[in-house]
Amino acid sequence: MSSTYSILVITSGKGSMLYSDRESHHLEKGMIMFVPAGTPTKIDCSPWAESDLQYYKLDLGVAEVKEDISDHSFTIIKAEQHEFLKEIKAQEAFPLIQLNYSPWSSCLEALEQILRQQVTGDWLEQWEVQLRFQEWFRALLRQSDPETDAPDDRARVQSSIRYIGDHYDQTITVDELAADIGLTRASYTRQFKRITGKLPLDYVNTVRLERSKQLLQLTDDRIHEIAQNVGFSSEYYFGRRFKQYAGISPGLYRRHHRQEVRVFAPYLEDFLLAVGIKPVLQCSHHSWGRQHYLGLDDVPEFDVSQMDAEFNLGNEPDFIMLDKGYHRWNLDRFEQVAPTFYVEQLGEDWRSILRSTADVLGKVDRVQDVIGAYEDKALEAKGRLTRYMRGQTVAFLRISASDITLYGDQQGYVGPVIYQDLGLTPHSRVQQWTRHERRISIGLEQLSQLDADHLLITFDTGDSSEPGDERELLDRDEWKRLPAVKNGNVYEVDFMSWMNYGVISHGKKIEDILRFMA
Incomplete structure (x- = not known):
């Protein structure tokens, strides 16, 4: 329960918010929720979402408008905030309000700038942070005016997204989705991508593929049965899309969730150990040595700086993981030795790399605790x-x-x-x-x-x-x-x-x- 007014900006994943101990509100990427002060809330992440629920949370401190402020535009912005919050207080029966901001990319860019600059010690930059927030908040209030048409369109697209979640196993076309909510195909596609970051059919396939992962882990159904159950008419097409999405084939994904695997992952050993897997080899470099901090003293070394080095008898891996630096060491030459997974994320996004590692190796249950x-x-x-x-x-x-x-x-x-x-x-x-x-x-x-x-x-x-x-x-x-x-x-x-x-x-x-x- 926050003592201040709060704004939640959902940037990824799906979930729900239980508020005032009586009602629940669906949460997903692209939504902005206003939570009045003193409203008890509980936020849960959806177990079916392709990514964890992530959001910005802004706590609003309301300052008084002084009469001697020379910046007239700033005074207007402050006055708008007061009027907005005054209206909220009058709506005691509606403790949770959904707001809108378009384009979505501009919303995120503004919040990222505020986040980056808020730690500065320079008073001019601190003032710029305040001005940037005021501009963002003003745009948010104006676009959330109930007299505009955009929020209605947005609500309709969100209802379409929920329809996809309930009917992903059926034949779905963009034309039908757009027609069902009274939008043209072009307008529907544009607004859909603004909210989800994906084109409609790409989003449909993502929902299907996430569900197929669960079926591969939890059932003994054949691959073609799983493909049909999640909405793919062809096992071949399903297998190709699954590998594009998950990085490995459906069969390999299932095996990794049911048995231990011998992994070679140069400079990714940190991620293996974090989810409880000891690599079959550890990388080293003739100038830098090995990663002593990992404590892999009993694991044989593989010198990546030897461009023609090969695996020794008994050290061959069942599975190989490579990051974006594999070209530097000529490591893609081992694609013929074992199935190879390429990590697409940049190193700064280590949480996503950890989730990908756990996903392809059957250790998803460990990630959130780590x-x-x-x-x-x-x-x-x-x-x-x-x-x-x-x-x-x-x-x-x-x-x-x-x-x-x-x-x-x-x-x-x-x-x-x-x-x-x-x-x-x-x-x-x-x-x-x-x-x-x-x-x-x-x-x-x-x-x-x-x-x-x-x-x-x-x-x-x-x-x-x-x-x-x-x-x-x-x-x-x-x-x-x-x-x-x-x-x-x-x-x-x-x-x-x-x-x-x-x-x-x-x-x-x-x-x-x-x-x-x-």
Whole structure:
């Protein structure tokens, strides 16, 4: 129960909201719900959804409009908010209200900008966050005016989406769906994609394929029977669409949910261990070594830097998983050895990678507990760091014999963890120089401007001709003059655990930061 007015913006998945202990409201991507203060709510994720229910939650604090405000437009916006909230109070019998915002992409873009900038310590940027929110909120109120036609069209499309969920096993055409709610095919398709992010028939196939996964796990029905039960007339077409969607064939998906599998997943071992699977091999690199933080001391190594390396007798995998870096190591040559699954998501989206890993290997039941444990750990750490750091700035450097690399605050191995999950404050140069980039190379002149309160560093031995070459920077005057160096606030961290994605890797990052800074 929130003590303030709240707005929920559903960005993915499906679910339901039970409010006031008496009524339930369906939730799905594209919906915006206004929840008055003091309304008890419970949100559940649908077990049939293709992705977890995710949403932004905005808590509204109502400020008084002062007469001496010179910005007339700002005064109008504030007045509109007051009128809206006054009307809400008058509608005690309708505690939950659905709002509308179009286009959906603009809604998400505005919220993402607000989220990215809300941690800034610069007062001008803080003011810009407030203005951006006011503009977003004003557009939300105007588009939700009951006199406009758009909300009615949106409600009709949402009813069509619910129809698909109930009748996915039947023949469905876009023309029939559009005609049923009185829209043209073009208008229906446009609004459908705005709400769901998918074209209508792609959405229908997604519903069918998710249901087929459940039948593959829970029944012994033949593949062609499952195909027919979920609405596919051809087993061949079903198999092809299933592999495009899940990354593996229906038969392999079923086997992985019923028996243990020997997996080779170079630089994805973190995800295997997180769901309880020990890989048959662990990757290593002649310069970087192996991922010691994973504790796989009894697992044989496979050196990915040897471009022609082969599997030894007894170490052949049953299944191979590769991320987007497989070209670098020529690993697609093993497609003929075992069925191969390619991870499509970027490393920053490690939760989706973890879900994909669990899905194709039959460990879906473990995922939510793993993610929940990480988020609890991060939240507790964030609270401790807030008390100790009090706005002090942080930067992360990867140092080699030939380069100094500064990592950004939005992407990459470290930024999403230390600046977003833990709420540490990036140095202003981090934000300025790495905007929209995972990392950038900087010279000594730029290094001299990096007067962060704390520096996290790791050493990359990949370019070192002799042991210790990568540490020569520490003898430079430019390094010794840095405030963090003078104050003893430089912390060296393990290369492999910090230069990796995954829930175990990110957990190690949190432990390191707490040890150094809290």
